[in-house]
Amino acid sequence: MPPDPPQNPVGAFTPPAENQVDLSACIAGIETQPSQLAATVDGLLDDQLDTKYRNWTIRQIVHHLADSHVHSYVRFKWALTEDHPTIKAYDETLWSDLAESREGTIQPSLMLLGGLHARWGKLLRSMPRGDFSRGFHHPESGEDVCLASALAYYEWHGRHHTGQIAWVKKERLGL
Template sequence: MEEDRMRYPLGRLVPAANPTTEDLERWIMDIGGIAATLRSEVEKLTMAQLLTPYRPGGWTVLQVVHHLADTDLNAYFRFKRALTEDEPQASTFREDAFAELADYRVTPAEVSLAMLGALHRRFLDLLQDLLQTPAQFRRTFTSPKHGVMTLAQAVERFAWHGRHHIAQITGLKSRMGWN
């Protein structure tokens, strides 16, 4: 369906059954590229372009950028809670309601791009260190949305989620001829 393809340009995530260290290294490398790729996709857009929905009835490009900053902040935080607590209940938030708050409309994209750059840098420092003791990636938290997740699955989803939203933006740009 056209609508679904615009919303899930990469398809939905099909989690790896048994993630290997090589998988983790690849996802961690992907995470390292998200902020710069997102920046290069949006920094030349005009305000009118940033305020264009990526699909009919969908979020604007600006809302997508601010959404990524908020989801990644939450994901980073619950990842660290799972490292330091036993099987914590992870926090979640009403993503659609967040996207209607004022900052998603008025805060410049640059602010969230800078947040993402800084946040991913800290996450990468942590992830690189954890690769020395890969058993830690089997620690778990409980997500209200996805149930019990290992940290390996959380890394996979984090990397996928960034690529997923970037693909929504590149899809819009290519349909609109903004490239």
């Protein structure tokens, strides 16, 4: 019997101080995530995509990454064009339980992530250092989040979920 999945296969996210974020490394991570994810899921069959990590299948994780990173990109745009906006929160569990996330092919989400991250990388590279101090208010957590911290989190977030899929492939699917 395979071991229980680790909570954080690539390590837990440790929020760095705003001035400690390695912007270049995080931007490079954002830019390369779609190809790393695509390589990780390449060749998986439909029934393999329905293998669970913990609560979500590989398929749901891929769709979640697309949903989540679209939200993050829009939050960056709001923070760059509005004065400390309050963002719209969403229930990722309910989103992942919709039929298109449970049953839909992953190709549209992989394509979406490729295009989204290309645009996001361009946006990030065009931002002056001071713009990373801009931020938004998260209504559920009550936190004020600067863009440098959000960037560090989403760079980790992509690696985190890709790591979950890699764990499933190795430990549950023997690939």
